[in-house]
Amino acid sequence: MKKLMCVVLGMSASLFAASNVYDFTLNSIDGKASPLAEYKGKVVMIVNVASKCGFTPQYKELEAVYEKYQSQGFVILGFPANNFGGQEPGSNEEIKTFCSRTYSVKFPMYSKISVKGADIAPLYQFLTDPASKTGGEIKWNFTKFLVGKDGKVIARFETPVKPDAPEVISAIEKALK
Numbered sequence: 290m291k292k293l294m295c296v297v298l299g300m301s302a303s304l305f306a307a308s309n310v311y312d313f314t315l316n317s318i319d320g321k322a323s324p325l326a327e328y329k330g331k332v333v334m335i336v337n338v339a340s341k342c343g344f345t346p347q348y349k350e351l352e353a354v355y356e357k358y359q360s361q362g363f364v365i366l367g368f369p370a371n372n373f374g375g376q377e378p379g380s381n382e383e384i385k386t387f388c389s390r391t392y393s394v395k396f397p398m399y400s401k402i403s404v405k406g407a408d409i410a411p412l413y414q415f416l417t418d419p420a421s422k423t424g425g426e427i428k429w430n431f432t433k434f435l436v437g438k439d440g441k442v443i444a445r446f447e448t449p450v451k452p453d454a455p456e457v458i459s460a461i462e463k464a465l466k
Contacts, residue, residue, distance in 0.1 A: 307415045309436075309440025309441050310325050310328075310335070310412065310415070310416075310436050310440045310441075310442070311325050311326040311328070312325075312326075312440075313411060313412045314326075315368075315402065315410070316399060316400040317398070317400065318369075318385045318398040318399055319381070319385075320381065320400060323397070323399065325366075325440075328366075329440065330362065330438050331362045331363065331364050331438060332358075332362060332363045332435070332436065332438060332464040333363075333364050333365075333435075334351075334354075334363070334364070334366070334433055334452070335365075335366050335412075335416065336351065336366070336367055336368065336431060336432070336433050336434075336452075337368050337372075337404045337413075337431065338367045338368065338369050338370070338377070338388075338430060338431060339371070339376040339431075340369070340376070340377055340379060340384060340387045340388070341375075341376045341377065341378070342373070342376040342377075342429075342431070344429070344430055344448055344449075347431050348388060348394055349392055350451050350452040350453045351367070351394075351452045352392055352394055353452075353453060354453055354458070355395070355396040356395070358461060358465065361465050362438070363461060363465060364397065365397070365452075366396070366397050366399060367388070367396060367397070367399065368398075368399050368404065368410075368412075368413075369384045369398070369399070369400075369401040369402070370402055370403060370430070371403075372403055372405050372406065373429050373430050376430060380401075381400050381401055384401065404417075405417070405427050413427065416434050416442060421442065423443075423444065423445035428448065429447075429448040431448045432445065432446070432448055433457070435457075435460050435461065435464060437464050438464070443460070443464060444460045
C-alpha cells in the first residue's frame with residue numbers, strides 16, 4: 290500500500306506541469322511563503338545570486354535597474370544559491386544583511402535554493418527546461434531570466450552580461466510596453 294501511494298503521488302506530481310513562473314511559491318529570505326503569482330502583470334527578472342563571487346558587484350547594477358524601472362511595473366527577484374564554488378555559504382539572515390549593507394538591495398530576495406543538480410528547485414527546473422528556448426543548465430552565478438507580464442520567460446542573459454547592458458535594458462523596455 291505504501292509503495293502504491295508513493296507511485297500515485299509521484300505520478301500526480303509529474304502530471305503538474307508549470308505553464309509560467311506564477312505557478313511557483315518559494316520562501317522569501319525571511320522564510321515566509323511568497324507566491325510568484327503576486328507579480329502577475331509585471332516584468333520580472335529572476336537572478337541566481339552569490340555574495341562571494343567575482344560577479345557579486347552586479348548587485349549594484351541590479352539595484353540601479355530595479356530602481357529605474359520599478360515604477361513602470363518591473364521587479365527583480367534574487368535567489369541566493371551555493372552551487373558554484375561555495376560562493377554563497379551564509380545563512381539567509383547573513384545574505385540579507387550583506388545585500389542590504391553592502392549594496393543597499395531593496396528588490397525582493399528569496400531563501401537560498403539550488404539552481405542545478407539533483408536538488409534543483411522546481412522553479413529552476415522550469416527555467417532551465419531544455420525544451421524551452423532559454424533552457425539549459427545554469428553555468429554560474431548571476432544568470433538572468435527575463436519574464437514577461439504573462440509569466441513566460443522571454444530572454445536569458447548569462448553571467449558576464451551586466452544587468453544594465455544595452456541588450457538587457459532594451460529587452461526590459463520592450464517587455465514593459
